[in-house]
Amino acid sequence: MESLLYEQLADRLIDHIEEGVYPVGSRLPSVRALAKSEQVSIATVTSAYSILEERGWAEPRPKSGYFVKRTAIEPLSMPKKSRAKTSPRAVTVAELAMAIQRGAAASRGVVFSAAIPDLEFPIAEVVKRNFTRLSRYSSSFGNGYETPEGLLELRLQIARRAIDAGVHISPDALITTMGAQNAISHALRALTTAGDIVAVESPCYFGLLQMIEGFGLKAIEIPTDPVTGISVDALTLALQRWPIKAILTIPAFTNPLGCIIPMEKKRILIQLAQRYDIPIIEDDIYGDLQFEGRRSKALKSIDPDGRVLWCSSVSKTMDPHLRVGWIAPGRYYDEVLQQKFVSEISSPTLPQVVTAEIMKKGLYDRHLRHARASYHQRYMRLLELAREHFPESMRVSSAKGGLVAWFEMPRSVDATELYYICREEDIHIAPGELFSVSGLYQNCFRLSFSNEWTPEREQAIAFIGRILKKMT
Amino acid sequence: MESLLYEQLADRLIDHIEEGVYPVGSRLPSVRALAKSEQVSIATVTSAYSILEERGWAEPRPKSGYFVKRTAIEPLSMPKKSRAKTSPRAVTVAELAMAIQRGAAASRGVVFSAAIPDLEFPIAEVVKRNFTRLSRYSSSFGNGYETPEGLLELRLQIARRAIDAGVHISPDALITTMGAQNAISHALRALTTAGDIVAVESPCYFGLLQMIEGFGLKAIEIPTDPVTGISVDALTLALQRWPIKAILTIPAFTNPLGCIIPMEKKRILIQLAQRYDIPIIEDDIYGDLQFEGRRSKALKSIDPDGRVLWCSSVSKTMDPHLRVGWIAPGRYYDEVLQQKFVSEISSPTLPQVVTAEIMKKGLYDRHLRHARASYHQRYMRLLELAREHFPESMRVSSAKGGLVAWFEMPRSVDATELYYICREEDIHIAPGELFSVSGLYQNCFRLSFSNEWTPEREQAIAFIGRILKKMT
Ligand SMILES: Cc1ncc(COP(=O)(O)O)c(C=O)c1O
Ligand SMILES: Cc1ncc(COP(=O)(O)O)c(C=O)c1O
Numbered sequence: 001m002e003s004l005l006y007e008q009l010a011d012r013l014i015d016h017i018e019e020g021v022y023p024v025g026s027r028l029p030s031v032r033a034l035a036k037s038e039q040v041s042i043a044t045v046t047s048a049y050s051i052l053e054e055r056g057w058a059e060p061r062p063k064s065g066y067f068v069k070r071t072a073i074e075p076l077s078m079p080k081k082s083r084a085k086t087s088p089r090a091v092t093v094a095e096l097a098m099a100i101q102r103g104a105a106a107s108r109g110v111v112f113s114a115a116i117p118d119l120e121f122p123i124a125e126v127v128k129r130n131f132t133r134l135s136r137y138s139s140s141f142g143n144g145y146e147t148p149e150g151l152l153e154l155r156l157q158i159a160r161r162a163i164d165a166g167v168h169i170s171p172d173a174l175i176t177t178m179g180a181q182n183a184i185s186h187a188l189r190a191l192t193t194a195g196d197i198v199a200v201e202s203p204c205y206f207g208l209l210q211m212i213e214g215f216g217l218k219a220i221e222i223p224t225d226p227v228t229g230i231s232v233d234a235l236t237l238a239l240q241r242w243p244i245k246a247i248l249t250i251p252a253f254t255n256p257l258g259c260i261i262p263m264e265k266k267r268i269l270i271q272l273a274q275r276y277d278i279p280i281i282e283d284d285i286y287g288d289l290q291f292e293g294r295r296s297k298a299l300k301s302i303d304p305d306g307r308v309l310w311c312s313s314v315s316k317t318m319d320p321h322l323r324v325g326w327i328a329p330g331r332y333y334d335e336v337l338q339q340k341f342v343s344e345i346s347s348p349t350l351p352q353v354v355t356a357e358i359m360k361k362g363l364y365d366r367h368l369r370h371a372r373a374s375y376h377q378r379y380m381r382l383l384e385l386a387r388e389h390f391p392e393s394m395r396v397s398s399a400k401g402g403l404v405a406w407f408e409m410p411r412s413v414d415a416t417e418l419y420y421i422c423r424e425e426d427i428h429i430a431p432g433e434l435f436s437v438s439g440l441y442q443n444c445f446r447l448s449f450s451n452e453w454t455p456e457r458e459q460a461i462a463f464i465g466r467i468l469k470k471m472t
Numbered sequence: 473m474e475s476l477l478y479e480q481l482a483d484r485l486i487d488h489i490e491e492g493v494y495p496v497g498s499r500l501p502s503v504r505a506l507a508k509s510e511q512v513s514i515a516t517v518t519s520a521y522s523i524l525e526e527r528g529w530a531e532p533r534p535k536s537g538y539f540v541k542r543t544a545i546e547p548l549s550m551p552k553k554s555r556a557k558t559s560p561r562a563v564t565v566a567e568l569a570m571a572i573q574r575g576a577a578a579s580r581g582v583v584f585s586a587a588i589p590d591l592e593f594p595i596a597e598v599v600k601r602n603f604t605r606l607s608r609y610s611s612s613f614g615n616g617y618e619t620p621e622g623l624l625e626l627r628l629q630i631a632r633r634a635i636d637a638g639v640h641i642s643p644d645a646l647i648t649t650m651g652a653q654n655a656i657s658h659a660l661r662a663l664t665t666a667g668d669i670v671a672v673e674s675p676c677y678f679g680l681l682q683m684i685e686g687f688g689l690k691a692i693e694i695p696t697d698p699v700t701g702i703s704v705d706a707l708t709l710a711l712q713r714w715p716i717k718a719i720l721t722i723p724a725f726t727n728p729l730g731c732i733i734p735m736e737k738k739r740i741l742i743q744l745a746q747r748y749d750i751p752i753i754e755d756d757i758y759g760d761l762q763f764e765g766r767r768s769k770a771l772k773s774i775d776p777d778g779r780v781l782w783c784s785s786v787s788k789t790m791d792p793h794l795r796v797g798w799i800a801p802g803r804y805y806d807e808v809l810q811q812k813f814v815s816e817i818s819s820p821t822l823p824q825v826v827t828a829e830i831m832k833k834g835l836y837d838r839h840l841r842h843a844r845a846s847y848h849q850r851y852m853r854l855l856e857l858a859r860e861h862f863p864e865s866m867r868v869s870s871a872k873g874g875l876v877a878w879f880e881m882p883r884s885v886d887a888t889e890l891y892y893i894c895r896e897e898d899i900h901i902a903p904g905e906l907f908s909v910s911g912l913y914q915n916c917f918r919l920s921f922s923n924e925w926t927p928e929r930e931q932a933i934a935f936i937g938r939i940l941k942k943m944t
Contacts, residue, residue: 135603214814321821342686349793
C-alpha cells in the first residue's frame with residue numbers, strides 16, 4: 001500500500017532526525033535524491049515530507065528544500081533496573097517479559113516463546129466472517145455505554161458452556177473482561193492492597209508475576225509437582241508462616257508445566273482456603289484445551305462458599321486480539337465489578353457480540369474438538385523432535401493440555417543465554433528465568449507447540465538442540 | 473429473532489426459579505400451557521426448556537414434563553453502603569453512578585444523563601463500514617499478542633492530529649488504551665498508591681471520583697469557576713496544606729461545567745506543578761468538541777518537562793463502544809506502559825485499526841466539523857427550552873464545547889429527588905450529588921444535549937421544568 005510506504009518513510013526520517021543523522025537546522029535530502037536512494041516514487045517522498053512538516057519535524061524553505069526544524073520527542077525516563085530481593089520477593093521480570101513479547105510480535109521467524117493459538121485454524125475465518133457480518137448491526141448495541149458487567153448475550157453463552165467445567169452459574173454472576181489477564185487484574189485489585197502477599201505456583205506464568213510486581217504486591221512461590229501440580233504441604237507451610245491474602249493458581253495445564261491438579265487435591269485446596277479464610281483466583285484459561293478425555297472440572301465447580309474467582313478467556317482457544325475474557329467472582333462480585341467500572345467503564349462491544357455468536361452457534365465447541373486433537377499431535381511431535389535433537393540429559397514436562405511444554409536441562413545450561421543466541425537467528429523461546437521471582441529455572445525454558453510443524457520450525461528445534469549440546 | 477425469544481423466555485423462567493415462584497422439585501408449566509400464556513410457539517418453549525436443562529436448572533421426567541432441579545445461583549454480597557467522611561474525603565458515589573449508567577443503557581425513554589455522542593451522525597455508518605471492510609484483513613494483525621503500546625498506525629494518526637492541540641509528539645511517546653477512563657486509571661496507578669491525595673476540579677465528572685474511590689485514594693475538591701475553570705488560589709492553598717500526589721484536570725470543557733481554562737491560567741497550573749514537583753493528568757476527552765473558533769491548545773502543549781500526562785479517547789467524538797483512547801504519559805511513560813501491560817497485556821486490535829483508518833482518511837476531522845456545529849446548535853436550543861420551562865431562579869453554565877450543561881437551582885431543590893421522579897417517567901438526568909465527594913451540589917444537575925431535539929425530548933424538558941417549579 002502506497003499510503004503505508006510514505007508513512008514508513010516519514011518514520012525512518014524521523015528516526016534519523018532523532019538519532020542526529022540530520023541535525024536541527026540541516027537540510028534534508030532533496031526529493032529526487034531521496035526517491036532514488038529509497039527506491040520509491042517522487043510522490044511518496046513528497047507525502048513523507050508533508051507528514052514531517054505537519055508533525056513539526058521539518059519545514060520547507062522556498063527554492064532550497066526541507067530543513068530539520070526541531071525534535072518533538074519527549075524525554076523518557078530510563079527503564080527501571082531489576083533488583084534482587086529476599087523471600088517473599090518482589091517480582092522483577094517485567095522488562096525481560098515485555099522485550100520477549102515485543103520480539104515475538106515483530107518476528108518473521110520462528111516463535112516458540114508465545115502461548116498463542118494457531119491463528120490458521122478455520123475458526124479464524126469464522127471470527128472474521130462474524131465481525132464482517134455483525135458489524136453491520138452495530139447500531140443495535142445500545143445508545144450509551146454498555147453496562148459494566150458486559151454483554152448479556154455473551155454472559156449467557158459463557159454460563160451455558162461453564163456446565164462443561166462443572167460450573168453451574170447464572171449469567172448475573174459473570175462479568176466480561178478484556179481477556180484473562182484483565183480478569184485476574186481486577187480480582188487482585190479487589191482482594192489486595194500494595195504490600196500484600198499472594199501465593200503462586202512455581203514455575204509460574206510470567207504475566208502473573210509481572211502483574212504482582214506492577215501492583216506492588218509480593219509473590220510467594222509454592223513448589224509445584226510437574227505431574228500433580230502445586231504442593232499442598234508447601235502451601236500449608238506458607239499459609240502458616242505468611243499473611244497470604246490470596247492463592248493464584250492455574251489448576252488446568254499450569255503454564256508452563258502443562259499438568260493438571262487432580263480432583264482430590266482440588267478439594268484440599270478449597271479446604272485450605274476455607275481454613276485460612278482466603279480467596280482462590282483460578283486462572284482456567286487453558287481448561288478447554290485438554291488433549292484427551294472429558295474436560296476436567298474447574299476448582300470453581302466445588303466452590304462451597306463463593307471464594308473461588310473463576311477467570312478465563314478466548315485468547316488461547318480463539319484469538320488473543322479479541323481481548324474477550326470473563327470472571328465469575330463469587331462473593332467478591334461487587335468489588336470486582338467496581339474495579340472494572342472504575343478502570344475502563346465497559347469492554348468493547350463488537351468483540352463480545354462476535355464471541356457470543358460463535359459460541360451460540362456451536363462453532364466454538366466444534367472448533368475446540370478439532371483444536372484439542374491438533375494440539376495433542378503437535379505436542380507429540382515436539383517430544384519426538386526434542387528426543388531426536390536435544391541432549392539426552394534433557395527432561396520435559398508431560399503436558400496434558402494447553403499450548404506449552406517445559407524443558408529442564410542440566411545446571412550448566414543458561415537458558416537466558418540460549419534465548420539471546422536463538423534470537424539472533426529469529427528463533428524465539430521463553431527462558432526459565434521469567435517464571436520465577438527468585439532466580440530459579442535458569443536452566444529451563446518453555447516452548448509452545450501450537451503452530452503446525454513446518455520444515456523451518458523443525459530445523460529451529462534442531463538448531464536449539466545444537467546450541468544445547470554445546471552448553472552441556 | 474426467534475433465537476433471542478427463547479433465551480429471553482429461559483431467562484424469565486430462571487428468574488422465576490430464583491425468586492421461588494417455582495420451588496426446587498416442583499413441576500414447571502407444561503410446554504403447551506407456557507406457549508399459550510407467553511404467547512410464543514411450542515418450539516420456543518421447548519428450546520427454552522432445553523437451555524434450562526443444559527444449564528442445570530431443570531430436568532425432564534418421562535411423561536411428566538420438566539421439574540426444577542436446584543438453583544445454580546451464587547450468594548452475592550450486599551452492595552456496599554456509602555459512608556460520610558471528613559475532608560479530604562473518601563469518595564462514595566460509585567453505586568449511584570453505576571445505577572444511573574445502567575438506567576441510561578436500558579432506557580427506551582429520554583436520556584439526558586449520559587455524556588455520549590449522537591450515534592445517529594453519519595460517522596456511525598463510517599465506523600460500521602470500516603469494521604465490515606477491515607475485519608476481512610484481520611489475519612494481517614500479527615501473529616501474537618499486539619505490543620502493549622498499541623497499534624503503530626493508530627499512534628501515528630493520534631500524533632498527527634495532536635498538532636491541532638499544539639501537542640508535538642512522536643508516536644513512540646503515545647500508548648493506546650481502552651478509552652480515556654482506562655488511560656487515566658493507568659496514569660493514577662503509575663503515580664499513586666492507596667491513601668494518596670489527588671486534587672480534582674469541583675464539580676468533577678463522577679467517573680473520576682469513582683476511580684479515586686476504587687483505588688483507595690482521596691480526592692480533594694478544588695473550587696472551580698464556571699467561566700475560567702479551577703481556582704488557582706484554592707489549588708495553591710491545597711498544595712501548601714496537603715501532600716497532593718497529582719492534579720487531575722479537564723481543562724477543555726470541564727465535565728460538568730463546560731468551561732475552558734484560559735491559556736494564562738494553564739501556564740500558572742504548570743508553574744504550580746513544577747514548584748510542588750507533581751504531575752498533572754490532563755483529561756482532554758472533549759478537547760476536539762469546541763463549538764467555535766480554533767481548537768484551544770492543550771495543557772500538554774506547554775508542558776516543559778514531561779510532567780503532563782495527556783489522556784483522551786474517541787468516546788465523545790465517535791462512539792464509546794469502540795473503547796479506543798490514548799495517553800501521552802511524558803516522563804512517566806515506562807510506569808504507565810507497565811501498568812497497561814500487567815493489567816490487560818494489550819488492547820483489542822480491530823477497534824484500533826478502524827479508528828486509525830477513519831482518522832487517516834480525514835473522515836474523523838470532517839465529522840468533527842459537522843459535530844461541533846450541531847452540538848453548538850443543540851446546546852443553544854437547550855438554553856432556549858430551559859429559559860422557557862425552568863423556574864426563573866435557575867442558573868446554567870455557559871458551555872463552550874462538549875456534550876453537557878450544568879444547572880444550578882435554589883437550595884430548596886433536591887436534584888436527587890428530581891432524578892428519581894424523572895426516572896419514573898423514563899427520563900434520565902444526572903443529579904449534582906454525583907459530582908462531589910462532600911455532598912455539594914444537591915441543588916444542581918447535569919443535562920447532556922448531544923441528541924437531536926425531538927418533540928419527546930422537548931417535552932421531557934418541560935416535564936423537568938414542571939417538577940422544578942413545584943420544588944422551588
Ligand atoms: C496462564 C495464563 N493466564 C493468563 C494469560 C493472559 O490471557 P489473556 O490474553 O486472556 O489476557 C495467559 C497468556 O499467556 C496465560 O498463559
Ligand atoms: C471527563 C471525562 N473523562 C473520561 C470519560 C470516560 O471516557 P472513555 O469512555 O473514553 O473511557 C468521560 C465519560 O463520560 C468523561 O466525561
